[in-house]
Amino acid sequence: MINSNDTGRRPHEILLEVLGDSNIPILAEFDCCHTHPMLTLPIGCEFSLDAGEGTVMLMEPPLAD
Incomplete structure (x- = not known):
């Protein structure tokens, strides 16, 4: 269950599962x-x-001139 705090999985592990074989960084x-x-x-x-x-x-540059 993705929205459960008790899965013991880290957020990026769930993201990798959801994205499957997608080739994105x-x-x-x-x-x-x-x-x-x-x-x-x-x-x-x-x-x-x-x-x-x-x-x-x-x-x-992070600021405009």
Whole structure:
């Protein structure tokens, strides 16, 4: 049951089950926003994610000129 807190499964495990064989990237266990350390990601900005290297790069300035 997806909405049960008692499944013992992590959210990304359920997501993988629901998506099946879909070939889309999934980022899991990424500490940002309301965690420690608090890495803030600006909403609406373009990012580059390299899962192999474990990097996330902001591709544009977060503030307008």
